[in-house]
Amino acid sequence: MTDHPRDLVALRRRLAEFAAARHWQPYHTPKNLAAALSVEASELLEIFQWLTPEQSVRVMTDPDAAHRVRDEVADVLAYLLQFCEVLDVDPLAALEAKIERNESRFPVPQGPEDRAPTS
Amino acid sequence: MTDHPRDLVALRRRLAEFAAARHWQPYHTPKNLAAALSVEASELLEIFQWLTPEQSVRVMTDPDAAHRVRDEVADVLAYLLQFCEVLDVDPLAALEAKIERNESRFPVPQGPEDRAPTS
Amino acid sequence: MTDHPRDLVALRRRLAEFAAARHWQPYHTPKNLAAALSVEASELLEIFQWLTPEQSVRVMTDPDAAHRVRDEVADVLAYLLQFCEVLDVDPLAALEAKIERNESRFPVPQGPEDRAPTS
Amino acid sequence: MTDHPRDLVALRRRLAEFAAARHWQPYHTPKNLAAALSVEASELLEIFQWLTPEQSVRVMTDPDAAHRVRDEVADVLAYLLQFCEVLDVDPLAALEAKIERNESRFPVPQGPEDRAPTS
Numbered sequence: 001m002t003d004h005p006r007d008l009v010a011l012r013r014r015l016a017e018f019a020a021a022r023h024w025q026p027y028h029t030p031k032n033l034a035a036a037l038s039v040e041a042s043e044l045l046e047i048f049q050w051l052t053p054e055q056s057v058r059v060m061t062d063p064d065a066a067h068r069v070r071d072e073v074a075d076v077l078a079y080l081l082q083f084c085e086v087l088d089v090d091p092l093a094a095l096e097a098k099i100e101r102n103e104s105r106f107p108v109p110q111g112p113e114d115r116a117p118t119s
Numbered sequence: 120m121t122d123h124p125r126d127l128v129a130l131r132r133r134l135a136e137f138a139a140a141r142h143w144q145p146y147h148t149p150k151n152l153a154a155a156l157s158v159e160a161s162e163l164l165e166i167f168q169w170l171t172p173e174q175s176v177r178v179m180t181d182p183d184a185a186h187r188v189r190d191e192v193a194d195v196l197a198y199l200l201q202f203c204e205v206l207d208v209d210p211l212a213a214l215e216a217k218i219e220r221n222e223s224r225f226p227v228p229q230g231p232e233d234r235a236p237t238s
Numbered sequence: 239m240t241d242h243p244r245d246l247v248a249l250r251r252r253l254a255e256f257a258a259a260r261h262w263q264p265y266h267t268p269k270n271l272a273a274a275l276s277v278e279a280s281e282l283l284e285i286f287q288w289l290t291p292e293q294s295v296r297v298m299t300d301p302d303a304a305h306r307v308r309d310e311v312a313d314v315l316a317y318l319l320q321f322c323e324v325l326d327v328d329p330l331a332a333l334e335a336k337i338e339r340n341e342s343r344f345p346v347p348q349g350p351e352d353r354a355p356t357s
Numbered sequence: 358m359t360d361h362p363r364d365l366v367a368l369r370r371r372l373a374e375f376a377a378a379r380h381w382q383p384y385h386t387p388k389n390l391a392a393a394l395s396v397e398a399s400e401l402l403e404i405f406q407w408l409t410p411e412q413s414v415r416v417m418t419d420p421d422a423a424h425r426v427r428d429e430v431a432d433v434l435a436y437l438l439q440f441c442e443v444l445d446v447d448p449l450a451a452l453e454a455k456i457e458r459n460e461s462r463f464p465v466p467q468g469p470e471d472r473a474p475t476s
Contacts, residue, residue, distance in 0.1 A: 056149040099134065169265045
């Protein structure tokens with residue numbers, strides 16, 4: 001049990017206090033945080049690099065792999081929030097705006113289609 | 120003004136509905152979503168790759184760059200949430216657990232230290 | 239037909255001359271080149287992110303995809319060579335030394351094993 | 358001293374034999390090798406993520422960091438060559454073609470310009 005509220009804003013503030021208490025702000029330029037975010041996303045990918053699609057679906061049944069997955073998800077989210085903190089970006093507003101743009105760009109197919117997502 | 124609640128759970132549900140309506144679930148294996156997350160994190164880094172640290176701090180003063188930054192933040196968060204959805208990972212709980220581990224691993228320095236963060 | 243010798247040393251020299259003629263050296267710090275290399279490697283991965291393993295084997299049968307693959311391979315190799323140039327690293331010697339270490343680390347299995355590579 | 362010729366073609370053949378002797382070919386789909394290449398490029402970037410541009414220039418003066426740099430360069434080149442092997446791509450020809458396209462796309466500036474490279 002924790003006395004910390006578990007929401008994005010609260011976690012962002014805890015991360016900022018964590019970095020400030022350790023004098024890490026000089027390292028936390030937007031460029032360095034973007035690099036660190038991309039490094040952590042690759043560490044998440046590394047868990048899956050030799051797995052078949054089917055094995056990747058079952059990854060959480062192995063306790064060690066499940067722990068690594070949660071740990072790398074935490075690192076990706078931590079650097080994403082710290083990046084957003086230093087540039088004053090609201091990630092939820094950014095995502096909501098993007099979903100709305102994508103709902104126009106990719107209308108729901110009317111027929112029985114099955115097409116790959118676009119990137 | 121939007122009639123959608125703007126929180127992580129609600130955005131995660133909208134993303135799941137968005138993918139389901141377009142029949143994208145077969146593509147959304149954990150492995151593919153981890154790859155897509157890492158590709159999007161690199162697209163965020165690409166904005167910064169030739170900037171000095173000082174230029175990176177001012178990136179949001181250029182409207183085009185600011186738009187790209189928000190767009191890539193949205194993509195990273197979207198794939199992170201979709202990854203968490205297919206593996207039933209709670210990203211906020213994962214981050215909270217990680218912060219608690221890190222508070223033990225990296226105690227607050229008592230002296231006037233200035234050390235680089237560890238990865 | 240070209241009058242340039244096609245070997246790694248010659249291509250490395252052409253890349254250095256190319257950058258020098260355009261006054262790009264100030265941007266070519268080791269850190270920036272490592273970031274650019276990682277961005278290009280992700281662009282190569284992007285081509286494959288939604289493909290099944292079987293589709294990925296046939297990627298070169300699509301002329302557009304084949305062109306993109308060759309283009310991204312060229313970009314990865316270009317930044318790798320430029321990175322090696324600024325830090326005076328010999329990539330062939332580094333790879334040879336690594337293969338020799340790996341031949342000790344991963345002895346050839348004597349039985350009918352089929353294990354995943356390690357990273 | 359080694360009795361192996363140190364050129365790209367020879368190293369590519371040694372890598373192929375190394376993987377075949379260990380029965381790793383089933384894992385070496387183009388998609389998996391592209392993922393592994395991008396993971397290794399991120400590991401190279403990780404060495405630089407908290408360094409200033411100036412510190413990054415001096416990275417080889419620290420023997421441990423210099424060893425890590427050479428090791429990650431070897432891994433990037435190894436996966437690039439293995440990727441090229443499975444798709445029958447000639448990386449030197451691809452790079453030469455790319456340099457020729459870039460010499461047209463980015464003519465040498467006639468004035469005292471100093472512009473950032475494009476990606």
